[in-house]
Amino acid sequence: MxxxxxxxxxxxxxxxxxxxxxxxxxxxxxxxxxxxxxxxxxxxxxxxxxxxxxxxxxxxxxxxxxxxxxxxxxxxxxxxxxxxxxxxxxxxxxxxxxxxxxxxxxxxxxxKSETPPFPIEEGINVNEAVRLKYRYLDLRRPDMQRNLMFRHKLYQVVRNFLSQNGFIEIETPMLTKSTPEGARDYLVPSRIFPGKFFALPQSPQLFKQLLMVAGFDRYFQIVKCFRDEDLRADRQPEFTQIDIEMSFVDVDDVIEINEKLLQTIFGEMLGIDLKLPLPRLTYKEAMERFGSDKPDTRFGMELVNLTDVAKNCEFKVFADAANKGGSVRAINAKGCAAIFSRREIDALVEYAKNFGAKGLAWIAVESDGLKSPIVKFLKEEEINEILKRLGAEVGDLLLFSADKDEIVFDVLGNIRLEIARKLNLLDKSKFNLLWVTEFPLFEYSEEEGRYVAKHHPFTSPMDEDIEFLETDPAKVRSKAYDIVLNGTEIGGGSIRIHSPEIQKRMFKALGFTEEKAQDRFGFLLEAFKFGTPPHGGIAYGFDRLCMLLLGLDSIRDTIAFPKVKDSSCPLTDAPSEVEPKQLRELHIKVDVVR
Incomplete structure (x- = not known):
């Protein structure tokens, strides 16, 4: 050589x-x-x-x-x-x-080179496991090189914008304290302190709040975060965040600067002139219209509430849901009665069961009348009102769900997406952005038998809802906001609690004893005693944002060396066993049941 x-x-x-x-x-x-x-x-x-x-x-x-x-x-x-x-x-x-x-x-x-295990060319049809095992060869392919160079440019656009707008880039620790209130932590044993562990950060949340207490006013960081959770196409155990925090702000201030950041990203990366301000939906409106808190607005098919019509009808499924605190809602799949076979409609019914539905009622509007197993249970005036509200025309397929609200939303929200996929309505060249605001502060966990934080326990309640913290937690809305792109959440944040009293009330509402709150977050509560400014921020999933801007289906194609579904690395064969000496130094005994 x-x-x-x-x-x-x-x-x-x-x-x-x-x-x-x-x-x-x-x-x-x-x-x-x-x-x-x-x-x-x-x-x-x-x-x-x-x-x-x-x-x-x-x-x-x-x-x-x-x-x-x-x-x-x-x-x-x-x-x-x-x-x-x-x-x-x-x-x-x-x-x-x-x-x-x-x-x-x-x-x-x-x-010299041996013959590669796959062609080094664009758009190859090769098993992903093979591509990831030989990732250094996969990364030579022109499309993968473009992806990573796009990612590099996006880093620079974000850094330049935030720097030019007064934000200071500050690194926060990778070895920190475990605060198991969200996903599972990755734990790192301490050699110096036997039996004690660091945790890799799920986010820099507490440190960026402390930076606001410290007076750094505007902070940002493009940072690695870690969550020990199951993977999907847009998730990884280690991922990258654009992390932003600001002092002396409320919701509108955070949204305004972030809209300008997004406008800059879309302009410089894609040549798209993003029109501001972006649309906003409250959580309640998003759920009622789209059955999702991350609605895809590239197509219609919005949910219509028919609960009042169903209350006195003879179809027991509808009447029970309407009279027992649930709801009856429907979507109109325009033109689908003419193109969906009975087998395809039955497949939609089965698909709905994946989301808690007992079934999925339907009406096909055909030129010779209505075809449906349920019309015989409905009075003529009820049918006419349903057709009117749904804007039904010949050729339309009406799909109904009746149950608890959360099940109805989940069912119809997913059914509308499934139909959109079948009809090729999910145009990747189209970019619909919107904010979802006023999320519930709490959600009830059946598993834990208590209320847990919808986002995290440092999210501020809406001022007018603070009085319900102890008496009616389900009623409390938060100053939280997500930014959604084409039905995918690309970022989320909130105005934080800066009052020690309200933070203590929040911990109490979550079922924390004073001792537990002090043990986990005592350093934050101590810091709040020394003049904490009102503050808030946001974090973007950088890998996910890259994926969507590039029109890809997996964030793995935007990361140089990603993990696979079981969180392992085919390239390095990590995780792997370690030498007994290393375990002894860490005071760890491994007892694996195989």
């Missing part, structure tokens, strides 16, 4: 252009393809910027041609040569460098 010494790159492959014709360049990269036409060899040389064609000609000597003849895909090489204009008939309009080629004068082979 040859040395790089005295062989300094002067140009990236994808940057060679007509302006370089007649100039000598030194290029480095990997052999993408090689073509031998007898007496002349063409090599497509690839680096992170693209591909350029290199020509090895027998006129430059047999030794150089023989050396070029030994090249194979993914050899790592360097070339010195002169840029020439391609003959018109050989111009390749598909690549950026298609009007030029490099006539080689010198070739260095830095290292």
């Amino acid at each position: 040859e040395s790089i010494k005295g062989f300094k790159r002067t140009k990236y492959c994808g940057e060679v252009s007509l302006e370089d014709v007649g100039k000598e360049v030194v290029l480095t990269g990997w052999v993408d393809t090689r073509r031998d036409l007898g007496g002349i060899i063409f090599v497509d040389l690839r680096d992170r910027t693209g591909i350029v064609q290199v020509v090895f000609d027998e006129k430059m000597g047999e030794e150089l041609l023989d050396k070029a003849d030994s090249l194979r895909s993914e050899y790592c090489i360097g070339v010195r040569g002169v840029v020439e204009k391609r003959p018109p008939e050989t111009i390749n309009p598909k690549i950026k460098t298609g009007e030029v080629e490099v006539r080689a004068k010198e070739l260095r082979i830095f290292s």
Whole structure:
């Protein structure tokens, strides 16, 4: 293998252009393809910027041609040569460098390559486990390189905007205290303190609040966070957040600066002029209209409340739900009665059962009348009112859910998304952003038998709802807000509690004893004694934001070295067993039941 010494790159492959014709360049990269036409060899040389064609000609000597003849895909090489204009008939309009080629004068082979386990090319159809095992090869592919360079640029856009708007980037600790109120912590044993553990941060929440107490007014950090939870396409055990906190603000102030940040991101990354202000929905309105607190507004199919119509009807399922504190709601899948078969409608009924439904009532509006198992239980005036409210026309399919509100919302919210997928209504080139505000402060956990924080225990209640903290927790709304893009939450935050008294009342409402609150959050409560400013902030899922802006289906395609579904790393085979000596030093005994 040859040395790089005295062989300094002067140009990236994808940057060679007509302006370089007649100039000598030194290029480095990997052999993408090689073509031998007898007496002349063409090599497509690839680096992170693209591909350029290199020509090895027998006129430059047999030794150089023989050396070029030994090249194979993914050899790592360097070339010195002169840029020439391609003959018109050989111009390749598909690549950026298609009007030029490099006539080689010198070739260095830095290292050879075995045959890769999959082609290093765009859009390959290869099992993801194989791609992740050989991630360093997967990352050579042009689409993966574009993804990571997009991510790099997004980092810079965010940093520049926040810096220019008075935010200070401050790092917070990676080894911190376990506060198990959300997802499971990743724990790190302490060698110095036997039996005690650090936790990797689920977010820098408490530290950024302390920075506000410290007077740093506007803070941000692009930070790694960790949650020991099951994976989905848009989740990872370690992920990146854009973390922001501000002092002397209320909800409108935080939303205003973040809308400008989003406008800058969309403008600089996608060339889209984002119109401000963005729409806002309260949590209550979002649930009632879309059955979701992260509504996808790229299509209609909104929920319609029919509870009052159903109260006195003879269809027992509807009447029971309407008269026992639940609701009856429906959506109109426009035109679907004409295109969905009975089997497809039955499949929707089965799909609804995944979300707690006992069934899914339906009415198909056809030219010769209504077809449905339920119309015989409905009076003519009830049917007419239902058709009117749903704006029903011939060809429409009306779908109904009747149960507790939370089940009805979950069922119809997911059914509308499933139908949108079937009808190809989820256009990835369209970007619908909106804020969801006034979330409930608490939600009841059947598992724990108590109220838990909907977001986290430092979220401020709405001023007018503070009086209900002890008497009616379910009624308390919060100063919390999520930013939603195409039905996916990309960020969320809140105005924080800055009053020690209200923070103590919040802990009490969550069932914390004074001792438990002091043990877990005593340092925060102590800090609040020393003049805490009103403050609030937001955190964005950076990986998820990249995924959506790039129109991808998985955040794994925006992360250099991601984990898979069981939180393991196919590349490094982590997690793995460690030496007994390491365990002894940490005072840990492993007792695994297999």
